[in-house]
Amino acid sequence: MSIIEKTLTTKKATREAFGDEIVKLGKENKDIYVIDVDIAKSCKTSNFIKQLPEQHINVGIAEQNAAGLAAGLATTGKIPFVSTYAVFGSLRMAEQIRQEVCYPNLNVKIACSHGGLTPANDGGSHQAIEDMGVLRSFPNMTVIMGADYFSTRKLVEQAAKMYGPVYLRFTRDTIPVIYDENEEFTIGKAKKIKEGQDIAIIANGDTVHLAIEATKELEKEGISVKLLDMHTIKPIDREAIVECLDIGRLITVEDHNILNGLGSAVCEVVAEEGKGKVSRIGVQDQFGQSAPYEKLMELNGITVSDIIKTAKEMLQ
Template sequence: MSQTEKALITKKATREAFGDEIVQLGKENKNIFVIDIDIGKSCKTGEFIKQLPKQHVNVGIAEQNGAGLAAGLATTGKIPFVSTYAVFGSLRMAEQIRQEVCYPNLNVKIACSHGGLTPGNDGGSHQAIEDMGVLRSFPNMTVIMGSDYHSTRKLIRQAANTYGPMYLRFTRDAVPVIYDENEEFIIGKAKKVKTGKDIAIIANGDTVYLALEAVKTLEDQGISATLFDMHTVKPLDREAVVECLNIGNIVTIEDHNILNGLGSAVCEVAAEEGRGRVKRIGVQDRFGESAPYEKLLEINGITIENIIKTAKEMLS
């Protein structure tokens, strides 16, 4: 792809999708609340605060209190969205999410920006590379990451209208817009982006665009690939994974540690089915560092070139 072509790609951070959609949801349903952890500007809840102040609470820099408050609100019929950074929403609040949200199965949504390596120059302390893996191990929890602005808005809306604890992960950096605004998404049902017969690729979040570009190149080289956008890591769409296992070779791609994330979830299905081969592309079990987002992806092999190389190696 030329620099000119890259410049023409529309990009929007998926945290922007949260900021836009939560305002619409809050206007439609007065039971929807936003619980901020003092970083509303970064998490894009500013417009919600401005337009719906009676449905907003800022607990300050007190993530655990935010989770507890959300749990309490949920017992009264409210639908609270706790908004913070992914590294804090999944780790700092982990015990409260487990004990006070998942254990009693309350209708709390943990809506987190700055997922994966997208915090870039903020460094390893702010890059959540293990969040989805941690929270997918909690019973009753649903784990979701939309791949672009439009898919994220649709998934947020569906999450608001579906009962249960949910973790929604967003990007800090702008990512390419892949889907039309009229495209529909179902929590727990993977979106098939491409159909092919030679190899299967399963990606989620900000890596779906990279996978799509890799698939286009592979097609130009005579290799036919199926591509799934696995926006819901839990519950995983087992039928989609089995369809990929029928092809035989699978490459998974994620902006997350390759341990206990999307790749591990796919491997669990492959092991239980007793067939197929899986290669995982993702963060290589290492902390991030201060660098541009694209450079951090490159360091971990989360690139179009490596997806193509890995697919070819599997087929050879």
């Protein structure tokens, strides 16, 4: 059964995927380390601490130090995962990541829960709406957000096995499980969920399931949709975007500011190719507030009906 035909009933947070996968990876490779900054429980590394204490470090509430310490570990051959919230992992330790991780191109992974608007009731201070854009501008950095539990596990595994700095972003809240356990993913290669002729939708992270629901509705109305899960926004899969240019109408969907994230990355390619039109759906360059996650998504126009509406407008 294709993904589009499935009813997505099971839900899981992708931070759980990180917590589960990192234990497996840590057991396989004693060089895998986790560095916590006092939020191990909510970043789901508690099992790692229990099972692999010799590969764990908790520096307390000191994110900048965590990033630098990870760089030091990496110089000795370790593969450290710094585990924190996206807002701190991208901003509080931004310069340390730039100077001590990306500049010397060390093998450090920044693994962040609470991506996008998913820490909804925590309010605007905790919602990371600009993190992927910040990290995307550092040379040597790879930037990833999986769309569900299983894809995130695969992407965490691949991040551990590739050399170099990687930023991984997870959801705090549960989101539908989209893929089968055995589905394969490649960092830097978009997952083609469906081919189509009328419109191309490129989504990532917690918006992919919304794009799937929108695709189902559009197909019912006779609109043929090509759908991509662009889990890696850097390096962006240029080839996959170019393949959308024959359709010429592209919609990007992301739980991130429409500036500097997936939408911007796609626009860069489309503009350089000189053909095609892009509509960006995402956070409308505004801070969030304490509210239910769905309400915040609605306030920014990141809903199934917004995707459908945008598609129809582009087809007029």
